[in-house]
Amino acid sequence: MEEMLEVVEGKVDWKGRSAFKQKHGGTKSSLLTLVTYGFDQMANFALAVNLTTYFNTVMHLELADAANQLTNYMGTCYILSIPMAVLADTCLGRVKTVIISGCLEFLALILLMIQAHYPKLKPPLCNIFDKQSHCETVGGGNAALLYVPLYALAIGNAGIKAALPPHGADQFDEKDPKEAMQISSFFNQLLLGSSLGIAASLTLVVWIQDDKGWDWGFGVSSAAILFGMVMFVAGLPRYRMHIISGSNAIVQVLQVYVAATRNRNLVLPEDPADLYEIERDKEAVMEEDFLPHRNIFRFLDKAAIQQTPCRQVEIPEASSPWKLCTVTQVENAKVILSMIPIFCCTVNMSLCFAQLQTFSIQQGLTMDTKLTPSFNIPPPSLTIIPVFFLILMAPIYDKILVPFARKLTGIPTGITPLQRVGVGLVLSIISMAVAALVEVKRKGVARDHNMLDATPVLQPLPISTFWLSFQFFIFGIADLFAYVGLLEFFYSEAPKALKSVSTCFLWSSMGMGYFLSTIIVKTVNSATKGITRNGGWLIGNNINRNHLNLFYWLLSILSFINFFIYIFATQKYSYRNHNPAIDDSR
Structure with a gap:
């Protein structure tokens, strides 16, 4: 009977034997990777939007320093995906890399939960908004207990990002026309799975962090990654696994x-x-x-x-x-060199996204967060607005818009990956401009009510935090286009030997954006040190006295310039597959 089974070339099962189409891979196997990725996002994304608050209110770092610590952490998560991908391809394999990375994430979250639970392992409570108080910041052994697990978590998260998406794509045969079409759909479904995990993180996990305590928040995150790993390991007998090349x-x-x-x-x-x-x-x-x-x-x-x-x-x-x-x-x-200009032009979008995870959350903390008279929505949960939109639009885009656009353009994916990324870049420009206008209104309310010097968290402004939903909503649409567009571009254009590593170019682009955010914040504060009363646009813990609106306008202008550079770069780029339909439409 086994002689009638069709062998999948270049793939093996979990015991190193030949993989068969009838027994291994396919949609069901890829679904397990999507579920695992969703639980990983549930465990980690709450930190991406709320860790600034943890650094600021629990560890007593100044707002700008707290934001920089978050962007450094997020940048590390993304940048390390490249060496983790190389490790997966040459030594461990993608499946082992996912399992090891998941275990590392679980242990790191447990250590962070222990620190958050015991008062002796963190600075004493104090009011960071009272200038007369001398709040002790985290230091010594407690700082080590904070940063070592945090960056161990970054390594684990990088391993998941590096190995899990290409492993999911491995479940389809590129040489089979029917299965090859499913690879593009898989990346759209990856965005959907990611969005569902993020939605759970922004509602359940963030609420637990803010209302029940950070120890409970870290505990729920550790449970999520543990369950995700159990689901992933359960699929071992069904997976198609790439053969480790041994060459770098x-x-x-x-x-x-x-x-x-x-x-x-x-x-x-x-x-x-x-x-x-x-x-x-x-x-x-x-x-x-x-x-x-x-x-x-x-x-x-x-x-x-x-x-x-x-x-x-x-x-x-x-x-x-x-x-x-x-x-x-x-x-x-040559392929890698020709993709570098495209790669560089996408870094700026991640720079803008970093601000939505740091300063926009701090804006929300100063505003009225009441959803109903008896329920307050945590400001970090505002990002659920674009996430719900992504959950709604991802299947519509994949099942309705792409087939419709395919009939008009003749391009299998509807529009080219570079066109899709370009739409995302334009929307990121608009998002930063809207963020600047909303900040002008927020500060206007603070000025009109003589609350510029009020303690932001203790005395929220009489303006709804849902004003921030405009910038989140627009950037959510930008993510829908740019996120999958970049994954598809890097995966489809890279040579066979570099496909797994190429999917990490997206994560590296995002990582560089977070690191660039740290540099931009420090540079802006240094350049404006002598022209503002606070000693810089973004200095201090009172965001009502900062000049965040000017910072947003600066990012919008930089994004506008970046978009024209992107247009020039795409005009010079030649698709590797020499598809006339793609080349003519670009």
């Missing part, structure tokens, strides 16, 4: 740059066929292990210049891979 694709790309530099004085042959390449095996060609030469970034072709005019069957023993590379290696390096 990133190193192979670096070899091209080193070899091209070392061969910079050599003359390129007139015929690209004279460049070095191993003999093409018919089966390998069918699997697209080889890439054809393209006349872009010709300086990198010098890495493939061989000393003899004839083509080589195998690499000469005397030649080092740091001196002579194959044409396929060079083309891989």
